[in-house]
Amino acid sequence: MTAAPSPDPSSALSFDRRTGAGEDPVKRRQILDGARRAFVGLGFDAASMNDVVREAGVSKSTLYVYFRSKEDLFRALIECEREAYLAEVEALLTDPGEPADTLRRYGRRLARLVMSPEAMHAKRTVIAVAVRMPELGREFYRHGPQRGLALLSAYLEKACAAGTLAIDDVPLAAAQFVELATAGVLRRRFFDDEAPPPDDADMARIVDSGVALFMAGYGAKAR
Template sequence: MSLATSPASHPADGRCPAGEDPAKRRQILDGARRAFVRMGFDAASMNDVTRESGVSKSTLYVYFRSKEELFAALIGEERDRYFSEVEALLVDAEHPQETLTRFGERLAKLVMCPEAMHAKRTVIAVASRMPQLGRDFYRHGPQRGLALLTAYLDKACEAGTLAIEDRALAAAQFIELATAGSLRRRFFDDEVPEASEAEIRAIVASGVRLFMAGYGARA
């Protein structure tokens, strides 16, 4: 009998095996997010997560062994949503100005939203004593984003619509331009209002003009 049809894989009562119920996992993650936002990552305990999520401690530990693992899972969810959105924007190599404008605006909204800012501040705060968390955050987030944009710039250069020698450097420059003067301020001042649509459009439009002036293909 294969695993796909074994009784162990499909209990007679229809319940999910321990640690595999998506609804219960969702319930725990939502509770953890509330606890981390309300109390801060360092101050929040697994007991706080159980109270916020409404599950027993034994159930919590079936799904997640530590609050670091919980935090990593929350970041992973946000990261997956982010990349599913922005990857779909980087497809038109024939019109880089329009493509980079759409990408830049979405990038700025996502990386400067309150949830993303809270996650970044938390990672920075704990990175010195949990360096692996910091490394993983960078490798699977910003570094992956840079690679995605670099690949697009490669395509645009091959199409003759951009002329760039160091595409990885150019990708990093564009990401900085898309949040220039806005992201850094929000790192240090959590009372700054969320960036408005008009503010983001203005920053990105200026950044795209500079980028195209430096890297646009010459006739």
């Protein structure tokens, strides 16, 4: 009796490396990049799944394997940017012994993010569709700004425990710092799409002034 042939290890390896339907990260990224171009170029409401197919260079059947709708695509785009930013922020907010320096670094990163063209477009899109899709607005806030405030609040709590800050209402103080870091420019950028983004020197000046005010009010020595 002839023995059954041994399995080819290389074939098994190839099989193990294959990804299931909708699980290829490179293809997923390709689709998301195409969706971003379609949404930015045409506007979320005007862009169709056919526009995404064209921009992404994939078939319609492939697109629907990964994403069921424009809303799914938009959520995924926001999630990708949000998770990368929150991970970066968490890494910045680690030294409760030096709150002025830490908040200065955090504030400059925050200002660059929230006033970037991509962030402004995402916020305008959410507001534009929130009337008919209120759950999208809630998700955007709860999983984005609210989580960011929670990370900042956790850092401020640690600084208070370390004795470098003295704050009675930490959530309020966190919200105040976010406003200070973007004072005078965020609203103009939001409503006027022709307003130029502030350069690094402008953002540094705004954030440094905000940190000085924050420390004057909440620095431990101020009490």
